[in-house]
Amino acid sequence: MTVLPADGLSRAAEFPDPSHDQWQTLVEGVLRKSGKEVTGSAAEEALSTALGDGLTVRPLYTSTDASADPGLPGFAPFTRGSRATGNTTDGWDVRQRHELTDPVRLNEALLGDLENGVTSLWLTVGGPGGVPVSGLARALDGVYLDLAPVVLDAGDDPEPAIRELLGLHEARGIAKGAVRGSLGLDPFGRSARTGAEPELDTAVRWAGLCSREYPGLRSLAVDALPYHEAGGSAAEELGLSLATGVACLRALTASGLSVQEACAQLEFRYAATADQFLTIAKLRAARRLWARIAEVCGAPADGAQRQHAVTSPVMMTRRDPWVNMLRTTLACLGAGVGGAESVTVLPFDHALGLPDAFARRIARNTSTILMEESHLARVTDPAGGSWYVERLTDELAAASWAFFQEIERAGGQAAALGSGMVEERLAATWAARSRDLARRKEPVTGVSEFPAIDERQVEREPVPATPSGGGLPKVRRDEAFETLRARSDAHLAATGSRPKVFVAALGPASVHTARASFAANLFLSGGIEPVQKPASVDASTAAAAFAASGATAACLCSTGALYAEQADDVVSALRSAGAEQIFLAGRPGEYAGADVHVFAGCDVVAVLSSELDRMGVA
DSSP: OOOOOTTSOOGGGGSOOOOHHHHHHHHHHHHHHTTOOOOTHHHHHHTOEEOGGGOEEOSOOOGGGOOSOOOOTTSTTOTTOSSTTTTTTTOOEEEEEEOOOOHHHHHHHHHHHHTTTOOEEEEEBSSTTSBOGGGHHHHTTTOOTTTSOEEEEOTTOOHHHHHHHHHHHHHTTOOGGGOOEEEEEOHHHHHHHHOOOOOOHHHHHHHHHHHHHOTTEEEEEEEOHHHHHTTOOHHHHHHHHHHHHHHHHHHHHHTTOOHHHHHTTEEEEEEEOSOHHHHHHHHHHHHHHHHHHHHHHTOOTTOOOOEEEEEOSTTOOSSSGGGHHHHHHHHHHHHHHHTOSEEEOOOTTGGGSSOOHHHHHHHHHHHHIIIIISOGGGSSSTTTTOHHHHHHHHHHHHHHHHHHHHHHHTTOHHHHHHHTHHHHHHHHHHHHHHHHHHTTSSOOBTTTBSOOTTSOOOOOOOOOOOOOOSSOOOOOTTHHHHHHHHHHHHHHHHHSSOOEEEEEEBSOHHHHHHHHHHHHHHHHTTTOEEEOOSSOBOTTTHHHHHHHHTOSEEEEESOHHHIIIIIHHHHHHHHHTTOSEEEEESOGGGOSSOSEEEOTTSOHHHHHHHHHHHHTOO
16 A cells, blocks of 8 residues: 555655656766767667576666566465565574584584574585594584484485484484484486486485485485586576476386475575575576476475575685675575575685684574574565566576476486586586686686785685596686686795786876776786886886886886877887887777787786796796
8 A cells, every 4th residue: 555645645746757768868878978879779788787598687677577477475386485484484594514524523513503503404424525424423412403404415325324314313212203304315416426327226215215204304405506516507507407306206206206295305406606686586486497397297286396505616716715705695695585495605715625613603694694684584585576586587497497498308317417418518608607707707806806916825624535526527716817826826936926017007197097907907816916116107217117127028008099109119118128028908909019908808817828828937
């Protein structure tokens, strides 16, 4: 109901409703001032952002972009949430991951987490990278298993860990009906990570037992993280998760479970990234699409996809890892608003090794702050009704469904993995994204943008080594720049100094600062130290300043007009002083006398890698 002021008039009535064309005209004017002469829809396209999967984010959404009725929370197709109350009653499940192998240390970490906000535990058990099965009882000493569900990641031989965990529940007098958590059996995820054939018999057998005797315990994880970590897009991650879910349904129903019973055995695991809107849309689209699959398979429309969101390992950086706290906060926000039942925030030092107590505390407190101080869990589907989010959900769902159908036409998930189709598709997606990363079209703060080259690196205890298989690769956004920085670090260790470039700024600060800052930032991202002393030079001072810098390369920074006036003489002076390479901040058309041009959108990785090669930096 609209509440009007006492005079009965709406304050908005005094303002005319602007049209889309009027807004577009204003956009054209702004773009014209920046040198872009575009009109009509081209003006709006100039402000649009391309995402993966053929999706585009436009600068403005209106009621004309409203999607079909997404339903209500707790009702099919569950776009707006799996429960009518969402997470408003008790927030989302704060699930912390642990990879310690020593039972005593693990126990200390588990109790510390549970005493300070964590509500479930995700444990790596068995194998070289997990706590030994024989030490699981010691690790869980003092843990109230009826209050803190356990999720297993038990590797290639999960049955000993499963028996040990269920035995601990029985020994502590916990009724089978009260057991919660997940056995984490993931035959297709293991196949994706190792290249081995998916082994379904074990998963099917335990799913049948859980369905009969442990109604609150899920047996299978439909883990989409292997595809995300291999460089897959959001739609590819969703499509592959749907294909995996369908393959599991086929196996479980063939063993005698009903479709409803089979669906109840699955928990879907997705990556949450720092693009909070894409994360929200991904989780909403996943529920909608799975509801459609369940409906077609004959399941009653009363059970939604259960979701476990994990902050993206791909986005975590090794340099300036403190920025990861901001990334995981945004990812956690997206996961919570998107309706995930469980959320794992990876510690900010995840990419460096085993997290310390401080990193684990920050990780768990991220959820606590978002729920208790920002009150994100107090509203069911807070993004619902946003024209942008609803449209993005629709478009992502369509792209994901198309890829899912492509996998099914190829013979299903197992066939797509075995044929190399999945690996080829993800590799192509990552190659395209890598080009954007190299050109800084997708900036990585602290790595490709605003790097702190002299910051002391954070060191952590390494994660226990695990055998590498023939499965999908694991990628990181920072890897190309990390390689460059590592070369610079090695040069520093060997020689006592970093590779340098002299910044030859022409004209007053008001003229050269923008490009000098751009160039300095660019070179720093590859571990090359910019030297700008003095603040500006001309033909009479450039040679002496360059000689004093200790560099073998120089970069001219100014405007096109000053390049035309001064560049020839300055370049001549620099070369006479021994400059072996001349860079210029600007596009090739601005001045032809430079060896290399650096500009927004250039391949920064290729430029810096080539320069380190020229400098002899191994």
